[in-house]
Amino acid sequence: MITEFVERLKKKLEDFEQYTVDVIYNRRQGNGVKFYGFILTILSYIFNFVVQFRLLLYKNRILHNQHLGCLVVVVGNLTVGGTGKTPVVEKFARSLHQQGRTVAILSRGYKSKKEPLLKKWWRLISHGEPTPPKIVSDGEKVLLDSNQAGDEPYMLAKNLPGVIVLVDKNRVKAGLFAIKNFGVDTLILDDGFQYLSLKENLHLLMVDKNDPFGNGNLLPRGILREPIKHLKRASYVFLTKSDGNKDQELEDLIHKHKPDAELIECTHRPKYLQEVNGDNRLELSELKGKKIGSLSGIATPESFENFLSNLGAEIKYNQRYLDHHRYTNSELKQFFEKAEEAKVEMVVTTEKDAVRIESDFKPNIPLYYMRVEVEIIKGFDDFQEAVARICFPKQKMRATRLPFDKKSLSNVS
DSSP states (O other): OHHHHHHHHHHHHHHHHHHHHHHHTTOOOSHHHHHHHHHHHHHHHHHHHHHHHHHHHHHTTSSOOBOOSSEEEEEEESBSSOSOHHHHHHHHHHHHHHTTOOEEEEEOOTTOOOOOHHHHHHHHHTTOOOOOOEEEEESSSBOSOHHHHOHHHHHHHHHOTTOEEEEOSOHHHHHHHHHHHHOOSEEEEETOTTOOSBOOSEEEEEEESSSSSTTSOBTTTSSBSSOGGGGGGOSEEEEESOOSOOOHHHHHHHHHHOTTOEEEEEEEEEEEEEETTSOOEEOGGGGTTOEEEEEEOSSOHHHHHHHHHHTTOEEEEEEEOOTTOOOOHHHHHHHHHHHHHTTOSEEEEEHHHHTTSOTTOOOSSOEEEEEEEEEEEEOHHHHHHHHHHHHSOGGGTTTOOOSSOHHHHHOOO
């Protein structure tokens, strides 16, 4: 009875969240939608005031950020979801590790399993020791699953042997833990552009070239976490999901707020198909002419579906869920029944979705995820310099170039 109630409540909350997303992107019409949009606009102004006031407190040293005595690289964005940030974090962490740095990725673990509320209250009442960060990977093996760690931290841990991955909302505490217990000399803050409590050395800002700033409004009326003018805080701007064509209007907007901005364009390329919870791997050419089902719970499903269509697949059945949706076996069973009715030959999902599918689920149609990797297509020298700033001492920075070529850096394996 309680389980059913919780499931119904979760479904209603997801439906409401989807409704809000539709209002933001003007996918719905009607007087009720207009009124709700008006309410969201008022909340957006309040949110903007809070964001600006918080930044003002740090700027005037009323609130202080902490320096941990090691190099800190922040990778983040101005918007919520969908900028292709995780592959860049992976690429940067791998490059640093290959150059001999001891790297830890610090993540807040969005939608990871929380500490039980009663346990948390008891610890506060009894003045017990703070809960240590979750160790997703100690650099040698992956210790937590995606449910406990969160989607992105688990993916990063799985794909980055030799790199420590920690999850904690308090990134200062996580950073101190990484230094003390693993001897790290480099911290990468995943999704850390809005985290101001930790003093950074380098800010890498992701901007989705297809949908840079949404409708230009802040949350909850738009997708911005802070105003566009805060581009000025970035050290480098990565234009993600690029097709290689110049977008002068976007570049002018970025340079308006950050005249000296170093722009690095990158594209996300599909590499292969990997069986979910299995060992079979297929070439992308296998998609050509195939009738497939598409399953995704990501912020921008359109880009994933375009990959499938451009590779020659015919999408016969498509199901989208909200970003970070955690699938139940009953949901998946229902999806595969409908896919079978549509005479689908194969179901393809994203790597991020694949880690949310329970290992005991047995599909009645072959199920694969698409591995996508990031490649730099413009501004490679700037990326090389960004890595050099971290890998080499400041006094040697100008004279030093990294001992690998563009081809070797663009391969994420």
